[in-house]
Amino acid sequence: MPVNNKEQLFDLWAPSYDSLFPSVIYQAIHQRLLEYIDLPPQPNVLDLGCGTGRLLSRLAATFPDLRGTGLDLSAQMIRQARSRNHHRPRLIYIQGNALALPFADGQFNAIFNTLSFLHYPSPEQVFAEVSRVLQKGGKFYLVDITTNQQSQPHYLGVSPGDIRFYSSQARELLGIESGFNCVGHYYLLGPVLLTIFAHPS
Template sequence: MNTAEIMTAFTSGLADINLAEPDTARGGEKAAERMKTASSTIYDMAATLSAKGDLWNWGMYDPEIVDEIRARLPGFGEFGTDGFSEQLYFLALRDLPIGLDDYDGRTVLEVGCGTGEGLNFLSRIARGARMTGLDLSPRAIARASATLARADVLEFVHGDAEKLPFVDGSVNILVNIESSHNYPDLGRFLREVERVLSPGGILTHIDVFTRQRYAAMRRMTAEIDGLTWVTDHDISDRVRAAIGRRMASDSHFHATLARQRMNPMARRIAAHSQILMFGGMFAGYQPPAVIRLLSRIGIVPWVSGLPMESYRHQVAVRR
């Protein structure tokens, strides 16, 4: 597939996955494989183009969490990051029935780890754990392995969230952040989670939902006997707060763009594209007039995005 075909397969696949009613078929195995191929290719490109330290999620903003992270990592947010994406990772472990100082000897798996920066951050927060990141993008895994892997602490493997390459009961904590909305078969992923978690093991799941996808999630969680769901918190306000701060003219995001060698129009287009990618529509982003004009004449593609209704943190325990 060429680039246009890849983007079409990816965007149509996302729509099929997230807008289908819970009991509606989504095109079968061939459609699922096309979506996975497109997703892998797109994230391969992202892994090649993104800068060191980039995290691929919308982020959240909570002053209390910022203070807690800084107590553990003095200077957090002062160098090379706005800290919003890391806050989502911190939240993933913060509210679990395991203290952040009690990870010695535990196994932590992140499914959908991208280039591994988020899991690398968690390895500094929950010390003593053996952490593994898995992603569908071979390029992302190659980069993570080359730049972040550390023997007996942090490793990365290529794999499919719906066919996890781990033995039964081998994982204590499974982390999944802003990834599962890309999975053609959410139920298959959750059954794999059930399989690989040890008794008492914990899934910490954070993602954005359309109305239909959330209804499907609720139905599937009720069908999987081995997982007890103990938390379902709507964190939309804190996610929108992060996106809004990123969109501000004096933000780290805009300062980073300003340092790149682009003419002003190219910078505006790049900012528009990245704001759309990282949740702008969810936070009420309205493109500036010049971008709307360029879209009308076909120079800038207009992407309205899916009608995402909530961003949630959910926790399940393996029986």
Template sequence: MMDPASSHTTREPEVERYYRFHAPLYDATRWSFLFGRSGLLDMIPDLPSQPQILEIGCGTGTNMERLEFHFPDARITGLDLSPEMLRKAGERLNHSTQIELKLGRYQGDSFDYNSFDLILLSYSLTMFGPHTDPIFNHLLEDLKPNGYIAVVDFNTSPFAWFRRWMEYNHVNFSGHLLPLLKKYFHPADITVKKAYWGLWTYFQFIGKP
């Protein structure tokens, strides 16, 4: 596994500052509202032998640890903007020879064309803000023709005060993601669920190019 601190990247200062503070608390607190992560992995169809997998916004490595269990012959790349989060991921995954961690922002030249059998985004797309169309074009380019995209993320809330609070925490709660996913990908499986009796909704999405 490469040292994430050795990667060169263009950093997003606000998000980086946010996670510098939250990284030590992340695993202890996020279980209470990042719902559906493990269930999403159970929804992923069979992948070819020795699949290439990318997680964008891999955080502290929880999902990559699960991916390694689900796909023991996979090569897994984790990309994240936050050095602090990747440092936590490195500590969690230091036993692995299957996983590579990269520090950086996801963009058009991040990876080679048609590189991945699976791209996972777990509560990261909402943090790209409302203008995400270019990201979907990059995802289409980076997926193999028979690859899958797997997304779990916040959807929206009927409460304006809660949407404003989440926006303060760099999360777009406008409900714009599912329509975009359906626009760019052929859905294979979609679920939308309520959290805390309807305070907000979140979704799980599996799709193909």
């Protein structure tokens, strides 16, 4: 299914996204994610698949010296995020594709991806791009629904282009291929698993 079908789907959801039931779950996941975050002083972070900007807003409130960029495929999601951005100029939001990130090498010292990795048709390319724009010594926080299947992703045809769930082993393999070390896996809420990757110094 073409990528633009995903974009259209999220464009339609964007105006009511934060009032939908899943948004309550996302907020609980974001709160638990904070317990595992370790950032350097004056961090510059990227939220990949930022949606309406809720995670970056929470990070900015928690870390007063944080600067952040949110990127999302959906122009309408970015519009919602910009309209609710109470942390200007520390936070900015741009439309873009995770398969070709519009950022310089080593631009960020932490990258977050929360409940959107399951939509990516080329996970290896996303990992390669994350590796490219993440500083050496930086961390990649991947949060998504997991599966018990071992090395292969589990596909569900419930969205344009399908969605894919990855086991902890499958995540580790993707990370290794892009030069990451896996720090650990942590369940945040039900089957939602946080995997932390470190970019070797």
